[in-house]
Amino acid sequence: MWGVVNSERVWRSAVFPIAFTKKRLSPKALFRLYGAEESPFVLEMSLVREKYAPSLAMVHAFGCRLATSQKQNLIAQGKGADRIYCGAYQLRVEDIRCLSEEPQLPEIRKAEVLHVVEKGELAHAHMQIEVDTGGDKEAIEPVKTLIVDRIWNKSAGPARHICPPDSHLKDHPSGALDCAPNGPCVRPSKTSVLVGVILCFLLRYPVLWAKLKAESAVAWAKTTLRRYRKAE
């Protein structure tokens, strides 16, 4: 996990079940919060870190891969491939961290954005929010609602997109994405995209790759040492 600075921007991919896109689904439905494995009082949401996906093409490529992966999971479970990527909304990291200072949300202990590489996606980040409702698990639900409300009100966009495999769809639901309250998304200049891509490929990606390899090597060494001790 690597720290993300306040001035950075992150993206939330809009992946929907196709069946829901024409019904009375609120646009806030895509800002889904999950209880973390370690505790239901830790809420998580997957994001794309713009620093590692500095162009819209890279953000959309991430979203298309995400939808494809979800479709494959559904097919593997014997269900229909009912997922579609429609675009992404943009957020400032600072706005997410400020959630812990929201006066009407005293339950929020900490709001953080962490760079967590997941399923080989180097640009993947996590929004992680710790809440304290005095042990009342049900009381987390209205807190989630207001977290989603705050995030939606701070989001910009959408940047709409049609993934190549979905281009045959007549009424692609990307056109139905609601405009976010914070106006259009901020598109990085061509120069900054070029510099970002060069830096990613020359510096950041190799460093991340080396860190991942080092982490897996440490894990392997620990396992081997444990086996060796058991064998002794």
Added chain:
Amino acid sequence: VDPAHVNSTPYSLYPAVGGSTFVLSGGVVTSVSATTNEPNIQTESYRALSETLNELSNSSEDDEWHIDDDVHKTSIQVAAALLDKNIPAPHVFSHGPKSVVFDWHDGEHNLYLTVGKCRLWVAISSASEVRARLELTAPTKNVAAAFLEGLQQSFINRPVLSYDPHRTAA
């Protein structure tokens, strides 16, 4: 709110108010008015709402969009109560199996009704701040019925904001 009563068909939620009887057919809310033959303009949007709730509920349990059966039953009952009060149909979203959220927006403010298995919470927000929040089904005082009355008046007089949950709770 008692999810156990939702499956009875036809189901009369507030028979004393408006004289309406709700028929729940396959989880879809339809309103049969006993006092007038005029078509209910809300019915179609509420039908779409209940279809969305049904799809959330019918998705498999390991699906990230799935909502629990009890939450689904309660949400249908709350939708029936909103329709009874002729309150415009909300949009809906969920964040996991334990709740669904009814969402109204008047261009400036949002009103949220978070529906759990047997608890309801309301919140009002603007772009810049959360203005008010309240549990309607608190153990000490259940103000769900008062909320619905207040909400009905709000939508008649001025959408969303004329309802003050703190005033009602007092």
